[in-house]
Amino acid sequence: MNPSMAKPNWILSLLILCCFIFPSVLFATIEEESQKEEFNEELLLKPLPDRKVLAHFHFDSKANFFSYNGGFHLHLFPKAIYQLVHKFHVKEMELSFTQGRWNYERWGGFDPISSSNAKPPGVELWAVFDAPPSQVDALWKNLTHTLSGLFCSSINFLESSTTYSAPDWGFRAYSGSLRYGTLPREAVCTENLTPWLKLLPCRDKAGLAELMDRPSIYRGFYHSQRLHLVSSGFGSNSVDSEIELEQTLTVVLQPSTQRWATSYSTGSAMQPSWSLRTIFGREINKKCILAKSSNVYLQLDRGLVSEMKKKGFRPDFATSDISITNPAFELSPSPEKMIREVDNLNDVESSILYVFVIEKYVDAKPFDLVLTWKLPVAWSCSQAPLLANRFLMGSGNERGAIVISLKSINHHQSLVGTGAYGEKCNLHINVFQVVPWYVKVYYHTLRIYINGQVQPAANVTRKMRVSPSEDKVSPGALELALAFPCSMKSAELSLDFDKGFLHIDEYPPDANQGFDIPSALISFPDFHSSISFAEDSSLSPILSRLKKRSPALAYTEVLLVPLTTPDFSMPYNVITITCTVFALYFGSLLNVLRRRVDEEERRLEERAKRKSGKLRQQLQKLFARVRGRPLEQHPNPSAPSSSKTNSKLIMKVGLMVLIAVVWQYYLR
Amino acid sequence: MGEEDSTKSSTKTKEVTRFWEWAIAAIIFRLVLIYFFPDILSQLASRPEVSTPVTSLRRLAEGYWLKKQASISPYAGSMYHGSPLLLSVLGPLTVRNIDGQPSHILCSLLFVIADLIAALLLRATGQKLQSAYCQSLKALGVEKILGGSEFYASGDISALFYLWNPLTILTCMGSSTSPIENFLVILSIYGACKRLIPLAAVGWVLATHISLYPAVLLIPVILLLGYGPDAPPKKLFLQKISRETAKDSSDSSLQHVKPITGSALPSFSWRPVILFLLWASAWSIYILVLCGISVRQNGGLQEMFKRTYGFILTVEDLSPNIGVLWYFFAEVFDFFRNFFLIVIHMNILFMILPLAIRMKHRPCFLAFVYVAICSMLKTYPSVADSALYLGLFGLFINQLADMHFSFVLFCGYIGVNLLSPVMHNLWIWRGTGNANFYYATAIAYAALQIILVVDSASAMLNHDRRLRKLTTA
DSSP states (O other): OOHHHHHHHHHHHHHHHHHHHOTTOHHHHHHHHHEEEEEEEEEEEEEOTTSOEEEEEEEEEEEEESSOOSOOOOSSSOHHHHHHHHHHTEEEEEEEEEESOOOHHHHOSSSHHHHHHOOOSEEEEEEEESSOHHHHHHHHHHHHHHHHHHTTSOGGGGGSTTTEEOOSSSSSSOOSSEEEEEETTOOOOHHHHHHHHHTSTTTTTSSGGGGOOHHHHHTSSEEEEEEEEEEESSSSOOSOEEEEEEEEEEEEEOOOOSOOOBOTTTOOBOOOOEEHHHHHSOOBOSOOTTOSEEEEEEEEOHHHHHHHHHTTOOSSOEEOSSOEEOSSEEEESOOSEEEEBOOSSOOSOOOEEEEEEHHHHHTTSOBOOEEEEOSOOOOOOOOOSEEEEEEEEOOSSSEEEEEEEEEEOSSGGGGTTSOOOSSSOEEEEEEEEEEOTTEEEEEEEEEEEETTEEEOHHHHEEEEEEEOOBTTTBOEEEEEEEEEETTOOEEEEEEEEEEOOOOGGGSOTTGGGOEEEOOOEEEEEEEEEOOOBSSOGGGOHHHHHHHSOEEEEEEOOOEEEOOOOOOTTOHHHHHHHHHHHHHHHHHHHHHHHTOOHHHHHHHHHHHHHHOOOHHHHHHHHHHHHHHTOOTTTSOOSTTTTHHHHHHHHHHHHHHHHHHHHHHHHHHO | OHHHHHHHHHSOOBOOTTHHHHHHHHHHHHHHHHHHOHHHHHHHTTOTTTOOTTTBHHHHHHHHHHHHTSOSOTTSSSSOOSOHHHHHHHHHHHHOOOTTSOTTHHHHHHHHHHHHHHHHHHHHHHHHHHHHHHHHHHHHTOTHHHHHSOOBOHHHHHHHHHHHOHHHHHHHHTTBSHHHHHHHHHHHHHHHHTTOHHHHHHHHHHHHHHHSGGGGGHHHHHHHHHHOSOOSOHHHHHHHHHHHHHHHHHOTTOOOSOOOOTTTSOOOOHHHHHHHHHHHHHHHHHHHHHHHHHTGGGTHHHHHHIIIIIHHHHTOOOOOOSSSHHHHHHHSOGGGHHHHHHHHHHHHHHHHHHHHHHTTTOHHHHHHHHHHHHHHHOSSOOHHHHHHHHHHHGGGTTTTTTOTTHHHHHHHHHHHHHHHHHHHIIIIIIOSSOHHHHHHHHHHHHHHHHHHHHHHHHHHHHHHHHHHHHHHO
């Protein structure tokens, strides 16, 4: 037994003992009764149509505080999070670290997993504060610094007002107290995962988190580590308060298989068989005894189930003790139970969930889930009504255009169920787009093309909110609510922009790599994805999570905008050359103004008496010829004095240099 | 036109033949460009040489959109930095399009009209200056220099030069608000020359309101109103009078010499100046009230000043233009930024007084020098400023005939104006050059402007010296 595990165990048992032995000790009883903590861990596995496997870890900690008496002793719930919520009045917060991009086309865009766990690359943080609007910015800044320390990442860059924005309605319904910021270029690595795991009561020593073998997790195609917390009753003086912390890790992995059997009948490739051991390289050795429940689910998609039904296989199979088999696949060990989705809208297809309760297995031997496919199956995931992409147009470093392109999914059955069957069927979408200030967007150039033809923006725009970017102060944000006709095949939104020019200090060290425009968020307010299962969902947080109706979301790509760079090695040269030009202007103009021509003529005569420079005469002749004017008529008064001017100029420049040197040394 | 007749009768002025044909041809040329090459218009609209953050019509359209469609302040965000009055005049023109033509065609038509009127005002100013010049020469008794060399009708020449200057045509085509600024500056000089005090005041106030820098024209305008149009130095008249009186006293029988009365002597008259100041303050109050009404919901006048003049003075936008300051402030250490801002604005202000003292007898020329200096040290210069001072330059071709570097300047202007777009293209579009190439052309351009200012100032002073020699001889 691990000693670190043994310690809390021991303390707990001692505490319980105390409660039994000294029932009169008020302190202990109050503490036990005044807070209720709960921890659940779950893992959802799901085969994906493109021969990959989705693994979705879900850790849920909940703490109830019935009466606040100045401080609590927390058993399971992470203290850091409790302090964070308490100090910064966080009502709701979500932080995600993501690597890779969710493939909406293949992995689905219209199910609860994708709409809440598909996140933009890099770091995304949003928080709702339970505080008056004037304090929200200060709280946000403190929060970013705290999180930055907590998760070993550069979230503190979100402190600067140029990186976060305050969306009004385009992102969530909270207005005024919501702040949203992203760092698209933040690299996500194991240094971010370790502190995240530290928030779990069993860390990665026991339970499902044991599977998180770093090399296999980070080898995946998509990796998103998310922390979502909801609190209630902290801002007000209500007696009971609650925090719910949801930590999820979503990875899309490619099972490593050697044989790629192709079926002779259909020509489609066989799905790779996998086990926890092959995809993670580990098994679950022991359960986390602090977890109230610890389950593994295997979800078969609606599409997959219907495809299997079409082929004549029933997904509920002859169950043996060790494994279940059917003509399509074999599952071992056999699941605890099988839950069907309750779909009240259409009964054509429903997804299936196989439940494995870890406690049942772990005692005997390490838990390993093996899925072996016997026949090739091809299916597709349910998708959001529109596929969103975003790209840049234009070349050169002066201007360009951002285009968001929305393509309708060909088969229109996804539109069934919108309930908008009148004489006018509309597809509502919301667009939320944040652009950094150095991308200067001209919002009046917003053009909307529907099926390739320009439409007046007023025809499709329901609501629009623009907060234009301010140089070096705030980013620009665009919130658009659009209503497209249902018959639409494709739509494009284009916005022209000028590229800004930055001060040399504002460029990052790798200035020529370009700058990122964070992902735009396309949401479909009329399309709610939820899967409700026959099982009582209150038992399992993940089931209740899946059941929760959430609007379908899609994040677009991060765009990379190359910006022009000045010459970084030039500051001294530029300063000296420009100052020289100014000195030239000032000196020569002043010289012209204060010149006394009588003295000059006298000096000229003196000089002529002494010696007339031959070269200068030649030059004068040349100049006179160039100007086509005889030399004798206009004796050039400035040319003889040019040497004097030069010496004066040199003196002036020398003086300036001297002043600069003195300045420099004086400063040091 | 009585003065013009007298000028014609006394001196053989070389008139520009077919002035009107040329002027109309220039207008038709513009209209043809606007109507048949709308692509060029939209290309030019984003050229850094033509439109600056302050004058860009595209930004104005954005400001108008923000105000009308998004119903927030036009100054929200860092797009629009112009006057709210321009916004309400030009804004509606940017959104209205007539049968499929690009939307800025109406604005372009307005700019063509502004150019034409500016040219006509220049012509009238030139004629006035010329007649005054001839009168004062006659008064000094040195008409013979008029006969000696060719004498051009400077008004016609400068008007045509303004109309046919490629830089002016670029400005007019390029959808920036600078033709209006130039028109206002010329209007104010014209008004001061002709002693139309309200006109001079409105021109000066509006030009200052739109682009701030014409504020320094206050001194030339006051001198123009006080002393009248350009004349040789007062000293010459005094010497002449003293000589006359000496001659009179010595030989009182000689009566055919034209007597110089005190009225011909340039003396400072305070009445028009005070009237001008009153008019100017009245106009500025009027304009401030109008602005206040239009920005009432959006933070008021303080916000407006911060977004317009504050933006101009603090060089917030570092996008390249034909000046040198953008690169300077993109590179300068943040620590020194304020210091250099002060130094650079001081450079304009420092030269005002010496120039005003030395050239107070030539207020129009002084105005030209001020405009040239401003266009050189401006934070967001464009070729429109060059077009303006080159147009004004045409007014003094007779006096500035013996500039030393005219050939160098001519070649330099052509060279820099051709090289600068090439370097910009290499840096921004192709990525093969770097910023220093473009900066080098900007430095060359600044140097050329310096040479122009210094050379023309020295030529004008030399001209005065020549007059003095002639009178004393």
